[in-house]
Amino acid sequence: MTAPPAARHPYLAPDGPRVLAHRGFVSPDAAAHGVAENSFAAVAAAHAAGAAYVESDCHVTADGEVVLFHDVDLRRVAEDPRAVADVRLRELEELMSDRGGLITLAQALDAFPALRFNLDVKAADAAEPVGRLVAAHAERVLVTSFSDERRLAALEAARRAGAARRPATSPGSTTMARLLTARALRQRQRVRSLLAELDALQLPERQRMVPVVTRGLIRDAHAAGVEVHVWTVNAPADMERLLDAGVDGLVTDRADVALALVKGW
Known part of the structure; x- marks a missing residue:
C-alpha cells in the first residue's frame, strides 16, 4: 500500500489510478487532420477529455524559449531537418500553425x-529554464529525464527560483539501474x-x-510511498492487467480509452 495522501507530494493527490496523457491527446480523427503530439491542440484535447495529467517533453529554441516537443529535430513532426535548438520561437510557431499550434x-x-x-x-540547455518556469507550480509538476544530471539540475533550478517545495x-x-540492481x-x-x-x-x-x-x-515502491507509472500503454487489456497488478498510473496515447476504463476502478 502506498503512503497516506498527507505524506505524499501534492502532485499525487488524490489517490489514483492515474491517466497520464502521453504528449497530450491526439484522437485518430485529429491526427487525420494534421494535429501533432505535444501541440496546443493536443494538450487542450487531453484537458477536454478529462485527463488531469499531461506527460510532455521539453526542448529549448534558438532564442531560449522552452517548448513542449519530443524530438531533438523537426524532421518527423514538421518535415524539417533542423534541430529545435536551431530554430527561433517565431519560426517554430509558424511551422506548427497548421499542426495544432506550438505550445511553450x-x-x-x-x-x-x-x-x-x-x-x-x-x-x-532546458534544465535551468524548466526549473525556473515550474518553480511557482511545483505542486502540480513532476520533473523527470532519462538523464539524472538534467533532472537534478532542473530541480535545483526550481529551488533557486524560490519554489515553496521541490516538484515531484x-x-x-542511472538511478533506475541502481534501484533494480539493489533489488x-x-x-x-x-x-x-x-x-x-x-x-x-x-x-x-x-x-x-x-x-x-x-x-x-x-510492493517495494509502495512501501516507500512511491507510485509506479508505466509507459506507453495503449491496449485496454494491458491497462487492466497492469492495474490489477497494482500499478498506479498509465502513460498512454489513448487517454480517452484509459479514462473510461479507470472510471469505475
Whole structure:
C-alpha cells in the first residue's frame, strides 16, 4: 500500500489510478487532420477529455524559449531537418500553425491551471529554464529525464527560483539501474535510500523483453510511498492487467480509452 495522501507530494493527490496523457491527446480523427503530439491542440484535447495529467517533453529554441516537443529535430513532426535548438520561437510557431499550434511551457502552465504536467527534460540547455518556469507550480509538476544530471539540475533550478517545495520527480536511467540492481542483490537499505528521494517510478513494463515492472518492484515502491507509472500503454487489456497488478498510473496515447476504463476502478 502506498503512503497516506498527507505524506505524499501534492502532485499525487488524490489517490489514483492515474491517466497520464502521453504528449497530450491526439484522437485518430485529429491526427487525420494534421494535429501533432505535444501541440496546443493536443494538450487542450487531453484537458477536454478529462485527463488531469499531461506527460510532455521539453526542448529549448534558438532564442531560449522552452517548448513542449519530443524530438531533438523537426524532421518527423514538421518535415524539417533542423534541430529545435536551431530554430527561433517565431519560426517554430509558424511551422506548427497548421499542426495544432506550438505550445511553450510557460503557456501550458498559464493556459491550463488545472492540469498537472509530467515534464521530461530532453536537452541539457532546458534544465535551468524548466526549473525556473515550474518553480511557482511545483505542486502540480513532476520533473523527470532519462538523464539524472538534467533532472537534478532542473530541480535545483526550481529551488533557486524560490519554489515553496521541490516538484515531484521520477528517476533517470542511472538511478533506475541502481534501484533494480539493489533489488536483485536484496540490498534492502539501499533500495529504501534510493526510493526516499523519489515520488514515482516511471518506466516501461519490459526492457528488451526482460520484465521490469514486477509485483515485487511495485510492493517495494509502495512501501516507500512511491507510485509506479508505466509507459506507453495503449491496449485496454494491458491497462487492466497492469492495474490489477497494482500499478498506479498509465502513460498512454489513448487517454480517452484509459479514462473510461479507470472510471469505475
